[in-house]
Amino acid sequence: MSTTVPPADSPLAAVSEGLGEQAWIEVIQKMDEVYNDLLQYEVALEEKNAALEESHQFIESVLASMSDILIVCDRNGNIEEVNASLCHFAGKDQAALEHTPVFSLFADDSERARAREVFARFGREGVHDCEFFLRAGDGATVPVSMNCTPRVSQTGKLMGMVVTGRPVGELRRAYQALRQAHDDLKRTQGQLLHAEKMVSLGRLVAGVAHELNNPISFVLGNVLSLKRYAQRLESYLGAVQAVDNPELKALRAELRIDRVLADMPLLIDGMIEGAERTRDIVDALKRFSAVDKMTPEQVSLNEVVERSVRWVVQSASARFAVSVDLPPRLICSGSSGQLQQVVMNLVQNACDATINQPEARLKISGLVENGMACIRFIDNGPGISEEHLGRLFEPFFTTKPVGQGTGLGLSISYGIVERHGGKLAAANLPEGGAEFILALPVESS
Template sequence: MTHFIDTDCKDGSSSAGYEHGNTLAIGGVSDVFPFDAQETAWIDVIHKMDETYADLVRYQVELEKKNGALEDAQHFLASILASMTDVLIVCDLTGAIQQVNRALEDLTGLSADQLLDRPFQSLFTEDSQILVDGFAQCIRDKAIQDCALQLRGRSEPIPVDLNCTSRYDHRGRLVGMVLLGRPVGELHKAYRALNQAHTELKTAQQQLVQSEKMASLGRLVAGVAHELNNPISFIYGNVHALERYTQRLTRYIAFCHEQGPRVDQDRLRGELRIDRILDDLSPLITGTMEGAERVRDIVQGLRQFSSGQQGEYALFDVEPVLGRAVHWVSKGGPEALEVDYDLPVPLRVSGHAGQIQQVLMNLVQNALDAMADLEHPHLEIRGGEEGGVVWLEVRDFGPGIAEDDLVRIFDPFFTTKPVGSGTGLGLAISYGIVNEHGGRLKARNHSQGGAVFRVELPSVRPGGGG
């Protein structure tokens, strides 16, 4: 089969050719080409070019995506470095600075360009040189943490807590170190201010303890005056009687010394009632001694109560301390107060008897205040020892404590009393005193009404051990 082909030459002429079978004849030249192979080759070339172009387009798109992601990552890291308040220094193994953050620039007053390639040791004061000079060697063994250094600031040294770690390349080779420091100047100022505030608070607490103690003493004045008045009254009366008896005895002895007649001696003895005087002398002296001892005990109790917190702990029995606390507080309370005791004797603890007495007086006073509206106030006091702990419970028969107030009752300045009737410090101070003695002070409502305050203190066994 023959195909005639008319082709245009480059010079504008035309040439004729024909195809016969698989042979192409052009311009009468007997050049023979395999036409199907040539066509297939060109198609393959075109396909390869299309594939290459598509690959180039795809690679360009991926490259643009990766370039955008890289830019985002760079912006992200830059924003992190810029927002860091801690100081960041990246160095090589020689200590030359390779990168810093804005926090370091702000503290030192130097730009990043001024800091690059500069030895990082120059950023710290002379007092810190011994430490920073050894960083390059130390990080080969372990990271450096919380190293206190002085950074050269704009106008004055700035204390920083510095951490230093090793930096490795992608092959795992040590190429430098990273220093991260936190300025602690403001922290130091805050710590000093906190320490000063704590000292002032402790002073204020001590003053409050004394103020509360003086308030307690004020509430006791009436009761103590009553207690002192009785023994002083009969001491005063006994002394007057002894004075009269002394005059009579002096007169009688003088007469006997002059050796008057026996009849006159008997008459004068009867007239001066010498026999009665002799019978009264012993009771008068005994009563006077008893009154003096009662005054001494009252004064000793007052001195013990008002003593400060200084000094070592001493062993004492809780029962007489509790008795004095109830006795003194009740003297200033209602006359109809009924107190039921259930206490084993003895109950020995170690501590300051005056402070424990202050705690017990406060609990009794609060119990009386809670029963102020009752016609017949009643107080129950129980105690015992369990598992090395001496415990005392003071229960009143008042309205009890509101559930919401139970969790706040020992907070300073918290009170449910009317304004002017309480400072809200008594229970807070009592709580602190019991804690200082290694014990606990707790409050709860009794199932049958009223509030119960429980004091727990470490006991002291008869042999002296705790």
């Protein structure tokens, strides 16, 4: 079939040429539209890529910040994704863990078999707080509380599982810290109740001491007068005895006047001693019950130590020998009541520490050096264990059985000594026993 081409100068050729230019114009317009669409698609794709990258970085930061172990597995139990916590726990990088069976992380064959059984049985429902033993990177066997959640597609098809876990040691430490805080709170509550009781007791003691003060003074004054009268009576009876009168001599022998005269000074001295001791006790009770003012006063450390030793020794359930060797006139500025509280606490602790010793002893000695009085309290007890030595002055720390100590005595004493510009330290002696050193600034004599 042949085609007839019209001549170039014919009217038909002119029409064909016009139609070809129009077609090219339309083609160019379409190409511009397609190019504009491609540019818009490229911009939208770049925005979506940026959002995807930001989301990916966010997920990676979340995974890296997790302290719990995270493992993403496929349906066959092979690892697809892990976080930094698992890498640190297992001692391997992510590349070495990917595409390996998750059960290879377990400690031994029995743990792997148990994990397979549990995950197979409860995989679709999820496993919660099930404890397994995993092998750490250093070879140690570590108990881990694990949770397993199924991972499904949009159509509900099982794609694998997500496993999370936390070493049980961390949980136990958290529970132990919580329990310790609860015990400390209970002890604090008990201490507050005890403090309230002590306030009430102080008021009661103050009233009793005030009421006892007058009759004791009356008794002591009368006994001293009776002592003077007894001396006069003894002189008079001696003069009467010098008279040669058989009846008086017989009556003297019958009434045992000589024996009465011999016993009377001892009896009167005993009554004076008892009255003076009672007066000292009343005075100490008044000091105990008085509100301790923070206004500095001149305090004799010799009297504080002597009074504290007397109180503790008198109330000790067993024999407790205390020797005191202090320089004379140890005078410091501070609160007499607070310093007595410190010394009594140190003496009482020594008494408690030596209660099981055949001969419980405490030696208190002191010297003055560079304006500081250093008083040493040395007992013959078992000493202080090294693990407890650094915690003696911590609040609520005590080595005594529950109910026998609040753990506040040494802590409060440490604070009192610091407020007085001194220091309180503890140590063990090479020959055995514990030593507490109380250092306080004293005035030069």
